[in-house]
Amino acid sequence: MSRRLNLSLGVCLAVWIVLAALAPAAHAQATPRAKALGARLKCVCGCNQVLTACNHVGCTTSHAMLKEMDDRVARGDSDDVVLQSFIQEYGQTVLVDPPKTGFTGLVWIMPIVAPLLALYLIWELVRRWRHKAVLAPAGGPAISADLIERARREADKEENE
Amino acid sequence: MDIFGSFALLLALLAAVYAFAAGIAGILTRRALLTKSARNAGMAVFGLVTLAVASLEYFFFTDNFSLAYVSEHSNRALPLYYKFSALWAGQEGSLLFWTWLLSIYAFSALFLNRKKHPELMPYVGVTLAAVQIFFLTLNNFVVSPFHVLGGMDASGAMHVARLSEGSGLNPLLQYYEMVIHPPILYLGYTGFTVPFAFAMAALLGRYPGEKWIHITRRWTMVAWCFQTVGILLGAHWAYAVLGWGGYWAWDPVENAALLPWITGTAFLHSVMMQEKRGMMRVWNVWLVFVTFMLCILGTSLTRSGVVSSVHAFAESSIGGWFFTFLGITFLVCLAAWFKNRDYLRSDNQLDSLVSRESSFLFNNLILLAACFAVLWGTLFPVLSEAVTGNKISVGPPFFNKVNVPIALFLLFLTGVGPLLAWRKTSYDALRRNFAWPLVGGVVAGAVGFAFGFRQFYPVICLILSVFVTLTIAAEFYRGARVISARDGTNLLTAVGELTMRNTRRYGGYVVHFGMVLIFIGITGSAFNQDIQKEMAIGQSIQIGPYTILCQNFDQPSTDNYTSDRATLEVLRNGKSEMMLYPEHRVYIASQVPETMVAVESTPLRDLYVVYAGTSPETGKPVIHAYLNPLVKWIWFGGIVVVLGTGLALFPDRRATLVLRPATEKSWGDAISQGASGTPATSPVASAPIRRSGADD
Numbered sequence: 126m127s128r129r130l131n132l133s134l135g136v137c138l139a140v141w142i143v144l145a146a147l148a149p150a151a152h153a154q155a156t157p158r159a160k161a162l163g164a165r166l167k168c169v170c171g172c173n174q175v176l177t178a179c180n181h182v183g184c185t186t187s188h189a190m191l192k193e194m195d196d197r198v199a200r201g202d203s204d205d206v207v208l209q210s211f212i213q214e215y216g217q218t219v220l221v222d223p224p225k226t227g228f229t230g231l232v233w234i235m236p237i238v239a240p241l242l243a244l245y246l247i248w249e250l251v252r253r254w255r256h257k258a259v260l261a262p263a264g265g266p267a268i269s270a271d272l273i274e275r276a277r278r279e280a281d282k283e284e285n286e
Numbered sequence: 287m288d289i290f291g292s293f294a295l296l297l298a299l300l301a302a303v304y305a306f307a308a309g310i311a312g313i314l315t316r317r318a319l320l321t322k323s324a325r326n327a328g329m330a331v332f333g334l335v336t337l338a339v340a341s342l343e344y345f346f347f348t349d350n351f352s353l354a355y356v357s358e359h360s361n362r363a364l365p366l367y368y369k370f371s372a373l374w375a376g377q378e379g380s381l382l383f384w385t386w387l388l389s390i391y392a393f394s395a396l397f398l399n400r401k402k403h404p405e406l407m408p409y410v411g412v413t414l415a416a417v418q419i420f421f422l423t424l425n426n427f428v429v430s431p432f433h434v435l436g437g438m439d440a441s442g443a444m445h446v447a448r449l450s451e452g453s454g455l456n457p458l459l460q461y462y463e464m465v466i467h468p469p470i471l472y473l474g475y476t477g478f479t480v481p482f483a484f485a486m487a488a489l490l491g492r493y494p495g496e497k498w499i500h501i502t503r504r505w506t507m508v509a510w511c512f513q514t515v516g517i518l519l520g521a522h523w524a525y526a527v528l529g530w531g532g533y534w535a536w537d538p539v540e541n542a543a544l545l546p547w548i549t550g551t552a553f554l555h556s557v558m559m560q561e562k563r564g565m566m567r568v569w570n571v572w573l574v575f576v577t578f579m580l581c582i583l584g585t586s587l588t589r590s591g592v593v594s595s596v597h598a599f600a601e602s603s604i605g606g607w608f609f610t611f612l613g614i615t616f617l618v619c620l621a622a623w624f625k626n627r628d629y630l631r632s633d634n635q636l637d638s639l640v641s642r643e644s645s646f647l648f649n650n651l652i653l654l655a656a657c658f659a660v661l662w663g664t665l666f667p668v669l670s671e672a673v674t675g676n677k678i679s680v681g682p683p684f685f686n687k688v689n690v691p692i693a694l695f696l697l698f699l700t701g702v703g704p705l706l707a708w709r710k711t712s713y714d715a716l717r718r719n720f721a722w723p724l725v726g727g728v729v730a731g732a733v734g735f736a737f738g739f740r741q742f743y744p745v746i747c748l749i750l751s752v753f754v755t756l757t758i759a760a761e762f763y764r765g766a767r768v769i770s771a772r773d774g775t776n777l778l779t780a781v782g783e784l785t786m787r788n789t790r791r792y793g794g795y796v797v798h799f800g801m802v803l804i805f806i807g808i809t810g811s812a813f814n815q816d817i818q819k820e821m822a823i824g825q826s827i828q829i830g831p832y833t834i835l836c837q838n839f840d841q842p843s844t845d846n847y848t849s850d851r852a853t854l855e856v857l858r859n860g861k862s863e864m865m866l867y868p869e870h871r872v873y874i875a876s877q878v879p880e881t882m883v884a885v886e887s888t889p890l891r892d893l894y895v896v897y898a899g900t901s902p903e904t905g906k907p908v909i910h911a912y913l914n915p916l917v918k919w920i921w922f923g924g925i926v927v928v929l930g931t932g933l934a935l936f937p938d939r940r941a942t943l944v945l946r947p948a949t950e951k952s953w954g955d956a957i958s959q960g961a962s963g964t965p966a967t968s969p970v971a972s973a974p975i976r977r978s979g980a981d982d
Contacts, residue, residue, distance in 0.1 A: 167679050173537055175681060178530045188902070221681030223666070228674050232666045236688045239662075240655035247647055 159198040162207055163191060167221050175221055291341030292432040295382075298334035298389075299422040301327045302415050309412035321408045325396050328411045331418055332393035335386045342379065342431055346372055351452045355379055355431040361454040361875040363845040371465040372455050377589060377604070378431035380468065384585070385421040387469070388476040392418060395480050395505070406498065409487030417479055420611050428604055454875025457847075463523045471516025471543060475581045477509025478546060481553075482578035485571050489622045492629045496564070499557050502574075504935055506557075510550045511931040517543050518924040529881035529896045531816060531912040533920070536685040541664045542584030545657055549577040552653040555703075559646050562708060567630040568623070569650070575619040580657075582612050587664070641710050645703035652696050659688045690743055694750060697805055700798050701754035704791075705761065723760060727753030747809045751802050758795045758802075786939045793934025800930055803923030810891075810916025818898060820906040821852075830913040832893055833857040834866075839907055847871040847880075852897050852907060856886065868897040868909070889922075891915045 160177055168179035170186035176194075179187040190211075197207045211219050223229040305328035312321030342355070346369040351357035359375040360368075374380040392414040399407050425431075458464075481502040488498035520543065525533035534540060553573040559566045590605025623630075663680045670678045705719040731739075731749035739745050766780035775783070785792040819827045826835040838853035850870040856863045866884035873880060886893040894912040901908055 165683075167681055173679075173681075174530060174535060178532065178535075216677060218667075218677040218679045221679060222683050223670075223678045223680055229666075229670060229678055232663065232670075232680055232684065235662055236655070236659035239658050240651065240692075243651050243654065247651055251644070251647075 156195070156198055159191075159194050162198065162204060163194050165208065165221055166190070166194075166211055166219050169215050169219060289432075291338045292426075292430065294334045294337035294341065295422065295426050295430070295432070298331050298338065298385075299419065299426050301330045301334060302418040302422055305331065306412055306415035306419055309408055309415060313408045313412070321411075324408070324415075325400065325411050328396050328415055328418075329393050331415075331422075332389040335382075335389045335422075338425075338432075339373070339382060339386045342382065343370065343373060346370070349452075351450070352435055353431070354433045354435050357435060357452040359452070359455055361452040363875070364455055364460075365846075367462075367465050368455050368460055371459065371468075374468045374472075375455055375459050378425075378429045378433075380472075381421065381429055381589075382425050382431050383469070384472055384476060385418065385425055387472050388414075388418060388421060388479060391476055391480050395483070399501075403493075403497070403501065405491055406484070406487050406493050406501075409491045410483045413483035413486045414479065417483075420607075424604065424607060428607060452875065454846075454873055454878075457871065457873045457876065457878045457880035458527060460846075460873070460880070461523060461527050463519055463526070467516060467519040467523055470512050470519060474509050474511075474513025474516045474543075475546065475585065477505065477512055478550060478574075478577050478581050480505040480509070481574050485574040486619070486622060489571055489626050489629070492626055496560050499560055499570070503557065506550065506554060506574075507931055507935055510547070510554060511928060513543065513547045513550060514927055514931075515924065517547060518921065522921060525894075525917070526883055526885065527881075529883045529898075531814070531894055531896070531910070531914065532811070533917070536660075536663070536682045538664050539588050541660050541685075542587045545584060545661055546577045546580040548653050548657040548660070549573055549580055552650045552657075553577060555646050555653075556650050559643055563643060565643065566646075568627070571623065571630060572619075573650075575615075575623075579612060579615055579619075580661075582608060582615065586612065642703065642706045642708045645699055645706050649696070649699050649703055652692055652699065656689055656692045656696070659692065660685065663688070693805070694743065694746055697747070697750045697754060697802070700801060701750065701757040704795065704798070705757055719760070720757070723753045723756035726756045727751075741812050744809050744812045747805055751806050751809075754802050755799065758799050761795060762792070785933065786936075789936045789938050790934050793930050793932070793936070796930030796933055797927050798930075800923045800926030800928075803919050803926055805923075807916045807919030807921075807923060810914065810919070813915045814912065816910065816912040818908060818910040820901045820904055821909045822906055827909065827911060829893070829911045830891070831858050832863070832911075832913070834895065834909070834911055836909070837865075842869075845874070847873045849882075850897060850907070852909060854884070854895060854909070856893065866893070866895050868895045870897045870899065887918050889916075889918050892917045 163177035164175055166176040168174050168176045168187045168190065170179070172179055176187055176190055193211075194207065197210065202210070208220070217224070217229075223232050225233050305324045308320050308324035308327065311317075312324050342353075344350075345353050345356045346360050347366070349360070349362050351360075355376060355378050356372075359372045359379070364372070372379070374383040395414065396407070396411055399410070484498045484502040484505070487493065517540075520540065521533040524535065524540075553570060556566050556570055556573060560570050586605055586608030590603075590608060663684050666680050667678055670676060701723065702720070707715060727749040730752035731745050734745055734748045739748060762781055762784065763777075765784040766777050769775065769783050770777050770780035773780070773783070815829055817827055817829050819825075821827065821836040823836050823838060826833050828834075833856070835855045835857060836852060837855050840851055840853070842849050842851055848871070852866075852868050854866045854868070856866060864886055866886060868884040869882035871880045871882055872878070881896055881898075884895045892912075892914040894914055896910040896912075898908040898910040900906065
């Protein structure tokens with residue numbers, strides 16, 4: 126009986142150890158500033174999520190990054206220094222927003238330039254259409270007087286309704 | 287059975303190749319027998335792929351782990367419905383599933399039109415067969431789901447390895463929505479192949495008039511509806527399963543689904559210009575082409591690993607195949623357009639900037655701008671790496687900053703567009719239609735501001751939502767009042783009568799209203815709150831009006847998983863409101879952990895609680911609670927969109943009235959009677975005349 130009890134306890138202990146090992150580490154941000162800075166970074170575990178939003182199951186990366194963030198903020202580092210330290214450690218890819226300078230500035234510029242260009246093209250197209258419409262001689266299929274009279278009656282009827 | 291499935295797939299490929307080749311031969315030689323034979327081969331593909339799918343499902347249901355695909359994505363303890371959905375859990379199966387859905391669409395299109403459009407259908411059949419050949423090639427030779435485990439033994443004989451247990455299904459997919467989300471999204475993706483095939487057919491065959499637009503309208507709406515529901519189900523799945531408190535993260539895979547939806551939406555609007563005024567022919571053809579190509583691009587992004595994503599379950603090296611197919615498709619589209627561009631000349635021009643046509647133009651411009659912004663942001667990391675060698679990220683803040691103003695402008699057009707007249711709208715009509723909705727919107731904005739709405743975009747969204755809702759309500763009211771006065775019915779009955787007379791128009795309004803609800807729900811995210819805390823039994827956290835008290839922690843388990851679970855009591859004003867049980871599971875077969883979120887959802891707000899894990903320092907469980915306002919409106923808005931689309935697909939009552947006599951005589955007789963002065967009360971006479979004016 127005691128052997129079975131020991132075996133059961135052993136199994137329970139083993140399960141507990143496995144669960145503890147697999148349980149995701151979670152870290153609550155210490156200050157609102159750390160939280161705001163964390164929102165400008167991405168978790169580098171591959172989940173593609175904002176660092177403070179990442180509770181990607183089993184993710185150990187975000188825990189370490191968030192703790193590092195708390196430590197740096199507690200140390201009194203400025204925002205720039207904190208972000209630069211993360212860039213140095215993990216590369217540009219750690220920033221959620223790409224920089225607005227250099228080649229990466231294009232990512233910000235193009236969504237504005239492209240619709241404006243499209244708007245200009247549409248404007249040009251409309252201008253040409255209207256120009257053509259003015260130049261085009263009056264014409265079109267002949268409409269009988271009966272049909273016009275009938276359309277008028279229908280329109281009057283709908284108006285009265 | 288594995289040989290059976292493989293053989294069925296191979297035969298399906300041969301049938302598709304025959305349908306393609308015989309179809310082209312039929313078109314060139316104009317031999318009806320050849321064309322018919324090609325069509326039958328095209329339909330046979332469906333039967334053969336169905337056999338392959340049934341064969342693979344048989345392996346799942348019988349726990350036969352001799353197939354690599356089955357052993358990787360199933361296990362004995364997996365519930366039956368997940369064994370069914372395991373079909374699309376990985377690369378090979380999901381591509382087979384894709385092919386199957388495509389074959390269903392192809393079969394339906396060929397079968398339903400087998401006695402119609404003889405000039406058009408051979409081209410449709412060839413186009414559908416070409417797309418099927420691509421996917422069946424992948425299924426047969428690149429990512430076959432029928433790969434048998436085993437190999438050669440010492441004597442050189444082949445043997446099959448039979449594993450006693452599989453690795454299990456990805457835990458992220460073990461959620462009831464995953465049984466329906468992928469099929470519905472795939473039905474959207476694959477559904478756009480049909481309008482693509484008809485557009486290509488009309489262009490290649492120089493099919494006269496706007497007939498192809500009429501034929502494909504329902505197909506496009508069905509695909510669009512599936513895509514909408516698929517996207518919303520995916521968002522709901524992300525919300526309920528991924529456990530990060532949100533429903534949309536601008537992940538590349540999410541964006542991939544959104545792109546064809548956007549261009550599909552643009553197409554559904556711009557076709558009306560072609561139907562009514564014979565305008566935008568080139569534009570419409572290219573919108574369909576681009577929508578189809580974005581479907582293929584979306585599929586390749588999901589599977590190729592070109593962009594990193596938490597959703598991309600099935601990364602592999604098949605990206606090259608997809609990009610080659612995409613390139614060929616683009617070249618074919620370009621060549622078809624170039625050769626037949628004279629056929630696409632517009633009949634009419636724009637008469638005024640204040641008109642329905644111009645609103646559609648702007649609508650399309652804005653939708654395309656949104657599409658470009660999403661595509662650009664999604665692919666820019668790849669471009670940046672290729673040009674500068676540096677990896678960068680483009681995250682949610684970029685997409686939000688760029689797309690929120692675009693979306694709000696679209697919302698504005700949703701209210702304005704339908705109320706503008708074709709050709710030109712007078713100042714009086716503008717004032718009559720928009721004055722009160724505008725006043726209502728501004729008043730709502732002022733009230734919102736007084737009640738603490740201080741952020742710019744939420745206030746604008748509130749104003750526009752009320753404005754659009756009032757314009758829609760006014761449209762129903764104006765029409766119903768006329769019917770009510772004429773027939774002496776009450777206003778509600780008159781609304782029903784009005785709607786059934788022009789389901790397309792009023793169904794469209796219902797869809798617009800659904801979109802308004804979705805916008806309101808999304809606006810709620812501006813007011814999200816969250817708190818994360820290590821909690822011991824007896825401790826509590828406060829979020830909004832709720833106090834969350836930790837009652838217990840336990841470890842329930844099943845054959846499929848073990849679990850850490852928190853028992854939390856939610857109190858409001860000191861009164862117990864509900865119990866929540868967020869969990870952290872570990873699936874036994876795969877040893878993969880998974881979060882089970884506890885959500886209490888009300889129309890006003892969601893209380894969303896996650897068992898986030900344990901603190902390594904203290905060993906205490908960490909609870910992350912979110913208060914997300916108005917999320918339910920998004921899901922409800924989605925239901926309204928589906929109902930509106932269903933309504934728009936429903937035949938008009940007027941059309942039904944026309945059809946009856948028209949079946950006895952010819953269409954030509956019916957129309958000539960209508961034009962020759964038959965009394966307007968006659969269904970035959972009145973319907974065709976009214977139809978042309980109100981079918982928008």
